[in-house]
Amino acid sequence: MKSLRRLLEDRTAVGGLIVVVIFVLAAVVAVVAAPAPYDQQNLPERILPPAWIDRGSVEHPLGTDQLGRDLLSRIMYGARISLLVASISAGVACIVGTVLGLWSGYFGGLVDAVVMRLADAQLSFPYLLLAVAIMSIGERGLLKLIIVLSLGGWVTYARTVRASVLVLKQMEFVEAARTLGATTTRILFLHILPNLAGSIIVVGTFQFAQMILTESSLGFLGLGVQPPTPSWGGMLSQGRSYFSTAWWLVIFPGVTIMLAVLGTNLLGDGLRDALDPRLKTH
Amino acid sequence: MLSHIFTRLVQGLVTLLVVILVALALVRLSGDPAMFFLPSEATDEQRAEYRHKLHLDEPFPIQYIYYMANVAKGDFGMSLTHYEPSLTVVLRHVPPTLELTGVAILIALVIGFPIGVLAAIKMHSIFDYVCRIIVVLGQSIATFWLGMTLIMFFAVRLHWLPVSGRGSLSNIVLPSVTLAAWVAALIMRITRSSVLDVITQDYVRTARAKGLAGHVVLLRHILTNAMLPIVTVVALQFGALLGGALMTEIVFAWPGIGTLVLSSVETRDFPVIVATIVVVAVGVTIVNLFVDTLYGWIDPRVRLQ
Numbered sequence: 060m061k062s063l064r065r066l067l068e069d070r071t072a073v074g075g076l077i078v079v080v081i082f083v084l085a086a087v088v089a090v091v092a093a094p095a096p097y098d099q100q101n102l103p104e105r106i107l108p109p110a111w112i113d114r115g116s117v118e119h120p121l122g123t124d125q126l127g128r129d130l131l132s133r134i135m136y137g138a139r140i141s142l143l144v145a146s147i148s149a150g151v152a153c154i155v156g157t158v159l160g161l162w163s164g165y166f167g168g169l170v171d172a173v174v175m176r177l178a179d180a181q182l183s184f185p186y187l188l189l190a191v192a193i194m195s196i197g198e199r200g201l202l203k204l205i206i207v208l209s210l211g212g213w214v215t216y217a218r219t220v221r222a223s224v225l226v227l228k229q230m231e232f233v234e235a236a237r238t239l240g241a242t243t244t245r246i247l248f249l250h251i252l253p254n255l256a257g258s259i260i261v262v263g264t265f266q267f268a269q270m271i272l273t274e275s276s277l278g279f280l281g282l283g284v285q286p287p288t289p290s291w292g293g294m295l296s297q298g299r300s301y302f303s304t305a306w307w308l309v310i311f312p313g314v315t316i317m318l319a320v321l322g323t324n325l326l327g328d329g330l331r332d333a334l335d336p337r338l339k340t341h
Numbered sequence: 342m343l344s345h346i347f348t349r350l351v352q353g354l355v356t357l358l359v360v361i362l363v364a365l366a367l368v369r370l371s372g373d374p375a376m377f378f379l380p381s382e383a384t385d386e387q388r389a390e391y392r393h394k395l396h397l398d399e400p401f402p403i404q405y406i407y408y409m410a411n412v413a414k415g416d417f418g419m420s421l422t423h424y425e426p427s428l429t430v431v432l433r434h435v436p437p438t439l440e441l442t443g444v445a446i447l448i449a450l451v452i453g454f455p456i457g458v459l460a461a462i463k464m465h466s467i468f469d470y471v472c473r474i475i476v477v478l479g480q481s482i483a484t485f486w487l488g489m490t491l492i493m494f495f496a497v498r499l500h501w502l503p504v505s506g507r508g509s510l511s512n513i514v515l516p517s518v519t520l521a522a523w524v525a526a527l528i529m530r531i532t533r534s535s536v537l538d539v540i541t542q543d544y545v546r547t548a549r550a551k552g553l554a555g556h557v558v559l560l561r562h563i564l565t566n567a568m569l570p571i572v573t574v575v576a577l578q579f580g581a582l583l584g585g586a587l588m589t590e591i592v593f594a595w596p597g598i599g600t601l602v603l604s605s606v607e608t609r610d611f612p613v614i615v616a617t618i619v620v621v622a623v624g625v626t627i628v629n630l631f632v633d634t635l636y637g638w639i640d641p642r643v644r645l646q
Contacts, residue, residue, distance in 0.1 A: 180356035183577070183625050187584035188602065189363070192614050195606040196371045268481070275483055276588055280603060295486060302489065303497050313486035321481035328477075 072329020078322025101127030156216025164224025457532025479526020
């Protein structure tokens with residue numbers, strides 16, 4: 060595919076892709092490849108530094124936390140949670156946002172007005188604050204986290220899809236399809252939607268990165284995934300008290316978050332450039 | 342121009358109404374006020390009477406109207422932990438947040454704007470690369486992690502700056518720099534793309550062809566036209582900026598809205614949480630209205646409509 064080749068020529072995008080693949084692999088093989096189970100406490104070996112500093116051991120390549128749990132394993136398991144939550148949330152937001160965007164763009168009318176007002180209302184407000192409020196009232200839980208994250212994400216999908224649909228529905232191939240008697244459903248899903256695939260993928264990638272960040276922020280505040288399930292944000296929050304003596308407890312999870320988000324963002328940039336060369340490139 | 346302002350006003354009101362609706366839903370979901378606010382010795386009758394007084398037995402739309410009336414009066418109920426009205430508590434925490442946000446935006450502008458402009462003018466130069474790196478990094482780093490790392494390095498290890506809190510000039514350095522990182526990345530990105538857009542326009546080519554000196558072209562034609570989208574985007578991202586400020590304040594124990602939200606979450610002080618949401622919504626709406634009006638006034642195409 061032309062786009063794929065164009066993507067692979069962009070070195071930073073390929074770098075991002077490699078990073079993302081590494082994270083996915085780490086998440087998948089965590090169960091078998093991690094040095095130790097993430098919840099295996101080993102109090103005699105608590106707060107060990109990474110292997111290359113004295114007192115560290117190769118058994119715990121990145122050190123251990125305050126309960127003796129291996130840091131590398133917790134980071135790998137944390138990847139499972141972060142990637143899982145981010146991808147499901149991005150998926151739900153994608154479906155909801157795309158459907159609303161399609162409807163708004165193609166049919167206009169009351170639905171369009173309502174959806175767009177809602178979208179504008181949500182965009183202007185700091186979403187993190189709303190997420191914190193919603194998560195703090197009522198019980199925590201994975202499902203609630205996913206719903207809250209999806210709520211944050213649908214707007215960008217809806218707006219992007221709507222803008223594209225407004226342009227596409229004027230085009231001749233749509234008119235041709237209509238003349239040939241295609242039903243509206245058929246036009247929407249077989250003619251318009253495939254042309255949106257590019258932008259949806261790009262938006263999805265950036266949303267994914269954003270959701271990893273939001274999930275870590277919520278985890279840092281204690282509002283995300285609950286212990287003992289490891290989450291990068293939660294590890295940062297716990298490691299904070301030990302920062303001055305055990306810097307690895309904060310630095311490594313933080314760098315992990317940064318790499319995951321960075322890789323995804325670079326991949327997203329590359330995808331955007333590859334999928335729509337008509338955009339003014341830098 | 343007036344119709345433009347009017348549309349924006351309506352939009353702002355819609356935002357507020359939606360936020361108040363969400364706030365009310367959260368308030369109702371957070372539990373039964375009759376259990377929170379009345380002493381434990383209260384009888385069931387007294388609780389039922391209390392619920393009736395708060396209109397809890399009426400259908401939701403009616404409750405919404407009563408709630409809106411209360412909000413308009415500024416009545417969000419008493420805070421569950423501080424012995425004062427929730428609104429007072431929230432408003433007390435607003436100035437520090439504004440201070441932090443303001444300084445961060447200032448730093449980000451001073452750093453981000455020149456680099457963004459230079460990156461656009463001299464493509465593929467060192468400025469361009471620095472700009473692109475900072476843009477990508479600034480949007481990928483978790484603000485709270487950056488804050489913690491900066492504390493570790495500059496406060497704990499080097500003892501150059503205080504660890505947390507608000508007070509003297511040195512207190513504001515680390516928090517504002519932490520928050521500015523993200524904002525600077527945004528400003529650099531927008532400035533660069535905005536200036537690039539403008540540079541390729543015909544009127545710039547004409548100005549240069551007329552023989553105008555480079556810096557005259559830059560100031561009079563390029564920057565004035567590039568300014569608009571920059572201002573708009575930054576103002577539109579104000580909401581996201583507040584989110585970043587939230588996390589920064591928490592890390593630095595800066596006594597603003599962020600710290601208030603965290604402590605309210607931990608102590609389950611729901612009236613304060615809800616009051617915070619509404620206050621922030623009002624603030625953001627005002628900022629958006631102001632920027633939209635400013636935009637409408639500056640941009641002659643809108644002004645002359």
